[in-house]
Amino acid sequence: xxxxxxxLILLGxxxxxxxxxxxxxxxxxxxxxxxxCGECIQICPMDxxxxxxxxxxxxxxxxxxxxxxxxxxxxxxAIH
Amino acid sequence: xxxxxxxxxxxxxxxxxxxxHLSGLTQWMQVSLRNFSTNxxxxxxxxxxxxxxAETIDTASKGGIFWQHEISGNLYRNITFTLENDLLVSxxxxxxxxxxxxxxxxxxFYYRNGSQYLKLQYANRTCNPAATKFLNIPDMGHNTQQQMxxxxxxxxxxxxxxxxxxxxxxxRNLDYEYLTIEEDEVFESESAWDNDIYSxxxxxxxxxxxxRSFISGYYKDDLNNSDEFDDSNLGIGLEFDNRFDFFNALxxxxxxxxxxxxxIDDEKDHYFLTEARYTKRFGNSLTGFVTYINRSCYDxxxxxxxxxxxMLRVHAKYTYQxxxxxxxxxxxxxxxxxxxxxxxxxxxxxxxxxxxIYLTAGAKYASELFSTCFVxxxxxxxxxxxxxxxxxxxxxxxKPAQNIISLGTTLIF
Ligand code: SF4
Ligand code: SF4
Numbered sequence: 001x002x003x004x005x006x007x008l009i010l011l012g013x014x015x016x017x018x019x020x021x022x023x024x025x026x027x028x029x030x031x032x033x034x035x036x037c038g039e040c041i042q043i044c045p046m047d048x049x050x051x052x053x054x055x056x057x058x059x060x061x062x063x064x065x066x067x068x069x070x071x072x073x074x075x076x077x078a079i080h
Numbered sequence: 081x082x083x084x085x086x087x088x089x090x091x092x093x094x095x096x097x098x099x100x101h102l103s104g105l106t107q108w109m110q111v112s113l114r115n116f117s118t119n120x121x122x123x124x125x126x127x128x129x130x131x132x133x134a135e136t137i138d139t140a141s142k143g144g145i146f147w148q149h150e151i152s153g154n155l156y157r158n159i160t161f162t163l164e165n166d167l168l169v170s171x172x173x174x175x176x177x178x179x180x181x182x183x184x185x186x187x188x189f190y191y192r193n194g195s196q197y198l199k200l201q202y203a204n205r206t207c208n209p210a211a212t213k214f215l216n217i218p219d220m221g222h223n224t225q226q227q228m229x230x231x232x233x234x235x236x237x238x239x240x241x242x243x244x245x246x247x248x249x250x251x252r253n254l255d256y257e258y259l260t261i262e263e264d265e266v267f268e269s270e271s272a273w274d275n276d277i278y279s280x281x282x283x284x285x286x287x288x289x290x291x292r293s294f295i296s297g298y299y300k301d302d303l304n305n306s307d308e309f310d311d312s313n314l315g316i317g318l319e320f321d322n323r324f325d326f327f328n329a330l331x332x333x334x335x336x337x338x339x340x341x342x343x344i345d346d347e348k349d350h351y352f353l354t355e356a357r358y359t360k361r362f363g364n365s366l367t368g369f370v371t372y373i374n375r376s377c378y379d380x381x382x383x384x385x386x387x388x389x390x391m392l393r394v395h396a397k398y399t400y401q402x403x404x405x406x407x408x409x410x411x412x413x414x415x416x417x418x419x420x421x422x423x424x425x426x427x428x429x430x431x432x433x434x435x436x437i438y439l440t441a442g443a444k445y446a447s448e449l450f451s452t453c454f455v456x457x458x459x460x461x462x463x464x465x466x467x468x469x470x471x472x473x474x475x476x477x478x479k480p481a482q483n484i485i486s487l488g489t490t491l492i493f
Binding site: 011019020021022024025026027028030032033038042043045046047050051052053060061062063065068069071072073077079080 | 166176177178179182184203205215217224226229231233235246248250252254256274276278280300302309310311341343344345347348354357371373375376377384385386387388389391393415417419420421422424426444449450476
């Protein structure tokens with residue numbers, strides 16, 4: 001298992017340092033942290049967030065205008 | 081109060097109070113009185129109303145009530161249901177909210193039979209226009225007021241030996257008011273609908289006890305606009321999920337999505353998602369996990385990989401007293417998310433005081449966004465009934481600080 005973890009860490013370092021950052025941010029939900037409270041849905045000005053099949057919030061990237069309001073309101077810091 | 085809002089609340093009240101007398105139901109209810117205050121020095125002008133008008137909100141503290149109710153039970157054999165409702169009624173204030181008077185209702189019906197699962201959901205949010213802001217949408221150059229949202233979803237999951245299927249469909253309608261502000265301050269508004277259909281299918285196969293491979297398809301059709309906001313993707317991925325022993329567990333997922341959309345950056349046509357979560361226990365008291373999520377993409381035209389976002393979260397919890405009602409614990413963690421300015425550090429402590437009284441306190445510091453802290457004191461009258469008082473203070477980097485005091489009760493019956 002230690003070897004798997006080392007591979008993962010190496011993959012993370014590669015993905016982080018190996019590529020240039022895209023200019024526009026993109027917000028997504030860490031479903032393992034989301035508690036389905038719905039606060040992000042109530043604050044989103046673009047109606048871009050709804051619960052997905054697993055009951056966790058999902059952001060529709062075609063509607064999101066990257067205002068960042070949801071990241072500030074989330075009590076579980078699940079939005080990144 | 082809008083007529084639709086009244087009907088909705090009435091419907092909910094009828095449902096709640098007729099169900100109260102039925103047996104076999106579980107209900108959870110939380111009602112709180114809230115007081116909002118801010119250190120803002122200036123009044124703010126917002127636009128609200130059925131017939132849009134400018135309103136000035138002063139900096140004085142404001143009150144409100146928040147009622148959350150959840151009922152779940154068994155309808156018939158394998159069919160269960162959950163009704164959830166959130167109602168907020170408060171005075172307009174400087175608070176970071178779209179609506180100060182809304183009702184959010186969710187009706188969920190589940191069918192479970194061995195390897196088959198079906199969920200039908202209808203959700204509705206009704207906002208009272210008199211207490212709902214017109215929000216400025218900069219890219220579009222206009223203001224919109226969300227008045228009602230309908231959301232109907234159907235989800236099926238089935239297991240057939242090593243193979244699994246998941247099918248999901250969702251129809252969303254947003255009823256909103258669209259506003260053009262004229263120079264002489266005459267507001268012209270029009271009603272409009274935004275309709276979208278979302279569908280998702282996933283087929284997966286358990287390669288072994290730990291490994292699972294899957295393919296997925298997603299399609300969104302914006303029924304209002306031509307094809308501009310349509311979105312679809314095909315995904316293929318591999319997942320590893322293993323609990324090595326009582327103390328160690330690892331879950332990882334790597335997925336490639338081939339995106340097809342017009343309204344998002346072309347660089348994201350080839351999209352890679354990598355997720356890993358390692359959970360560790362040190363004895364019975366100390367637990368923790370590390371989550372790492374990377375999103376990257378490959379642009380054909382530039383023949384280059386791009387980093388979209390990285391999120392690393394480290395979380396540890398030490399439980400030092402196990403009690404019937406609530407454990408006493410200390411929890412701390414950091415989140416590293418530089419691409420979204422989401423770096424933060426947080427901590428929380430829950431402490432048994434005396435005679436069924438508990439104190440919870442926590443703080444968060446996100447250097448680019450906000451810092452916040454809260455203190456909550458809760459008294460359990462019985463194991464299923466409590467009264468509490470909570471104070472939460474948030475200092476935002478780019479707007480005035482706000483403080484919310486809530487006095488509430490939580491009931492389970
Ligand atoms: S606010 Fe955060 S925890 Fe709540 S539903 Fe949204 S993502 Fe999930
Ligand atoms: S960033 Fe803004 S528009 Fe995008 S999902 Fe969050 S709140 Fe909605």
